[in-house]
Amino acid sequence: MGNEMNVLFLLIINVVMVLSASGSTPDDNYISVVGDPGMRRDGLRVAFEAWNFCNEVGQEAPHTGSPRAADCFDLKGSSLKHKVTKEDNKLGVGTPFSGLNPENANNVDLYAAQKEIYLGSLCEVRDTPKPWQFWMVMLKNGNFDTNSGLCPADGKRVRPFKSTRFPCFGKGCMNQPTFKHDETELYGESMRGGFNGTYDLDSEPANGLDGISFYEVVWEKKVGVGSWVFNHKLKTSKKYPWLMLYLRADATQGYSGGYHYDTRGMLKTLPESPNFKVRLSLDIKKGGGPKSQFYLIDIGSCWKNNGLACDGEVVTDVTRYTEMIINPDTPAWCSPTGLQNCPPYHITPQNIKIYRNDTARFPYSAYHYYCAPGNAQHLEQPVSLCDPYSNPQAQEIIQLLPHPIWGDYGYPTKKGQGWVGDPRTWELDVGGLSSRLYYYQDPGTTPARRIWSSIDVGTEIYISDKDEVAEWSLSDFDVLLTTPKF
Numbered sequence: 001m002g003n004e005m006n007v008l009f010l011l012i013i014n015v016v017m018v019l020s021a022s023g024s025t026p027d028d029n030y031i032s033v034v035g036d037p038g039m040r041r042d043g044l045r046v047a048f049e050a051w052n053f054c055n056e057v058g059q060e061a062p063h064t065g066s067p068r069a070a071d072c073f074d075l076k077g078s079s080l081k082h083k084v085t086k087e088d089n090k091l092g093v094g095t096p097f098s099g100l101n102p103e104n105a106n107n108v109d110l111y112a113a114q115k116e117i118y119l120g121s122l123c124e125v126r127d128t129p130k131p132w133q134f135w136m137v138m139l140k141n142g143n144f145d146t147n148s149g150l151c152p153a154d155g156k157r158v159r160p161f162k163s164t165r166f167p168c169f170g171k172g173c174m175n176q177p178t179f180k181h182d183e184t185e186l187y188g189e190s191m192r193g194g195f196n197g198t199y200d201l202d203s204e205p206a207n208g209l210d211g212i213s214f215y216e217v218v219w220e221k222k223v224g225v226g227s228w229v230f231n232h233k234l235k236t237s238k239k240y241p242w243l244m245l246y247l248r249a250d251a252t253q254g255y256s257g258g259y260h261y262d263t264r265g266m267l268k269t270l271p272e273s274p275n276f277k278v279r280l281s282l283d284i285k286k287g288g289g290p291k292s293q294f295y296l297i298d299i300g301s302c303w304k305n306n307g308l309a310c311d312g313e314v315v316t317d318v319t320r321y322t323e324m325i326i327n328p329d330t331p332a333w334c335s336p337t338g339l340q341n342c343p344p345y346h347i348t349p350q351n352i353k354i355y356r357n358d359t360a361r362f363p364y365s366a367y368h369y370y371c372a373p374g375n376a377q378h379l380e381q382p383v384s385l386c387d388p389y390s391n392p393q394a395q396e397i398i399q400l401l402p403h404p405i406w407g408d409y410g411y412p413t414k415k416g417q418g419w420v421g422d423p424r425t426w427e428l429d430v431g432g433l434s435s436r437l438y439y440y441q442d443p444g445t446t447p448a449r450r451i452w453s454s455i456d457v458g459t460e461i462y463i464s465d466k467d468e469v470a471e472w473s474l475s476d477f478d479v480l481l482t483t484p485k486f
Contacts, residue, residue, distance in 0.1 A: 030277060030480035033269040034249055035125055035132030038279070038478045039228040043074040044184060045123045045134035046219060047264075048195050049116065052174040053144040053166070054151035055258050055392055057108040061176040061201060065092035066108070068115040070134060071184050071193050072123035075223065080186055083122045089181060091115055113261035120264030132252045133264040135230075135477075137217050138456065141199060142166075142242025142463070143173040144389060150174065154374040154394040155314030166389075167463055169239045175199060177215065184219070194218035199240045211467070213240040217247070227281070227475040234288065235469045236461050246298065246458030247474055257300020257454030258319050260312050260392045265454075267479065273450035274435035275482035277410075280457060281475045283423035288470030290329040293368075293399070293460045296411075296418060297428055298323040300454040302393075305376055307441055307448040314393040318373045322398045322434055324406075325368055328415035332401055334367035340382035343370040343398060343438035349408040351436070366403035372396060376440050398437055409433040425476060430455070455479055 032038070036045065050067035052058045060066055069089040073080040091097055093111045097118050104110035120133035144151060144166035152158060167173070177197045184193030196216035198205050203212045214235040221228040234245040250256035250265025278297055287294060301320050302310035310317040334342035334356075342356040346363055354361045371386035372379050373394040386395045402412035409429040418424045434450055441448060457477070459470045 029483055031483050032478050033271060033276075033481050034266045034477070034479050035127055035252075035268055036135070036266065038476050039135075039230075040226065042191070042221070042223055044191070044193075044219065044221075044228060045072045045125065045132075045266075046070065046137065047072075047116070047119060047123070047134040048137045048139070048179070049112075050139040050141075050176050050179075052141055052150070052176070053390055055140075055390070056150065057112045057176060058148075058150050058174050059176065060092055060108055061178055064176065064179050065090040066112045066115050067176045067179065068112050068119060069179060069181060069195070070119040070123055071181065071195075072134060073184060075186075075191075078186065080184060080191070082183065084119060086181075086183075088119065088122065091118075110261075113263075116264055117262060127268060130252060130268050132266055132268050135266055136248040136250050137195060138244070138246045138248050138458075139177065139215055140244040141174060141177070141240060142244065142390075142460075143168050143240065145171065145173050147171075148174065151389040152314065152392065153388040155317065155392065167241050173239070175201060177213075182218075186223075189223050190220060191223065192218065192220040199243075200237065209235055211237060213237040213243060215243070215245055217245075229473050229475045231471075231473050232458065233469065233471045234459060234461065235467065236464045237467055241465070242461065242463045244458070244460040245470075246295070246456040247477070248454055248456035249477065249479060251453040255302055255310060255312070255453060257302065257321065257452070258391050258395075260310075260314055260317065267453070267455070269481065270451045270453055271431060271455070271479055271481055272452070274431040276431035277480045278428045278430045278455060279426065279476060279478045279480065281423070281425040282418060282457065283473040284418070284420050284471075285473070286469050286471040287327055287329075287420050288459050288461045289464055289466070289468035290327070291462045291464045292327050292468065292470050293323070293325050293330060293462055294327045294470070294472075295456070295458060295460070296324045296326045296426065297430060298456050298458075299430060299434060299452045300456070301450065301452045303448040305373065305440065305442045306445045309449075309451075310393075316375065317393040318375065319391045319393055319395040320439055321395065322400070322437060324400045324402075324411055326402060326412055326418050328419055330368055330401060332365045332367060333369045335364050340384045341369050341371075342367055344380045345438055346405075347436040347438070348405070349432075349436070363403055363405045366401055366405050368399040368401050370398050370438075372440050376442075378443055379440070396440055398439075406433065431482075
């Protein structure tokens with residue numbers, strides 16, 4: 001017990017010193033658990049990952065390498081000392097690197113997972129209670145070629161099948177994007193760098209974006225002043241109508257939300273409900289159209305239906321997501337006539353349970369959509385099952401909308417708050433809210449510990465019927481745990 005107390009004391013001192021050095025004022029009741037509190041460290045650590053529909057690679061884009069990359073450096077005097085080379089970022093399947101298991105050298109999915117760990121080793125910063133690696137830019141393509149046989153259903157392999165449910169222009173629609181890296185440089189007293197590219201492999205974004213997909217993340221900061229500002233842009237096209245772009249704080253080791261591979265990230269200690277908050281500044285410049293499910297905050301984790309932690313067994317693991325959508329065009333699918341789209345009950349901040357068939361009291365307009373895991377055995381009817389293909393294992397998703405009932409947690413209480421033209425700095429009691437939400441669990445089992453391995457901000461433009469563009473800036477991102485009272 002004495003050693004544990006010493007480690008905790010060193011963690012608190014370390015965080016206070018980092019925040020003080022950055023010019024931030026720490027809250028006496030909370031300590032940061034991200035390696036770069038508030039994004040204020042001049043020596044940036046940021047990485048890139050791209051996924052196909054079921055969170056795999058499937059096939060690398062030509063001449064691009066495995067879709068994992070990083071931009072990590074320290075500021076030394078008047079120069080940046082980069083830790084990842086262009087050759088490191090261009091590593092592709094079949095090319096060896098330190099730590100690569102030879103058995104995985106020609107498997108595009110396992111190669112990418114190991115490449116992330118390798119890049120993490122180059123970027124890693126020693127810290128208390130454990131080292132950390134980078135912020136993660138995540139890009140995902142929603143196209144699904146059901147004839148490919150690439151994606152399992154709730155973790156179980158299925159044969160190719162025909163379906164018009166998912167977008168796909170034909171063979172190759174699940175491809176990885178091109179990748180251009182503008183390595184961070186120092187311009188006087190400012191630093192700037194970025195990633196960008198397109199899924200349209202036969203196009204060149206520099207010649208114009210009409211009719212093609214596009215993604216871009218540009219980060220910039222003044223030396224010694226304030227936070228890094230991450231400027232995002234995401235554009236869909238007819239061929240790629242369902243795209244996702246997020247900036248994530250992930251676990252520094254173990255599984256991150258939605259994955260069954262060991263990952264690397266920014267969370268030195270994983271936050272657990274109810275005792276954590278998230279702070280961030282968000283400025284949405286373009287919303288991405290009515291199908292843009294813009295997440296003010298999205299938290300992801302994994303536990304089995306019996307309450308045990310996930311172990312990589314995809315047939316029994318379940319990814320759990322909770323997402324606050326702030327696009328005012330997003331409707332509430334949950335309603336008195338759409339009970340299958342509602343969680344079985346709602347719990348108020350005063351711990352009062354309200355069942356979804358209580359039409360006088362249930363806050364239907366606070367929920368966009370709830371769907372249950374497809375491998376659950378004791379579901380309450382009526383129920384909507386989550387898409388079984390878009391994660392390597394079954395998933396459970398709770399999507400929230402601005403509503404007065406969330407005001408006690410610092411979340412938006414009405415449509416339009418935090419949207420285009422209303423930039424805000426948020427302090428969200430994510431732990432408190434997530435402790436009171438419904439998540440499925442098998443009857444008679446010990447309640448799962450709600451430990452969150454991914455926290456992210458960004459948008460999912462969901463099958464747009466025309467080209468859409470979303471643009472936003474994110475800064476001051478931090479995850480804070482309640483400090484113990486001695």
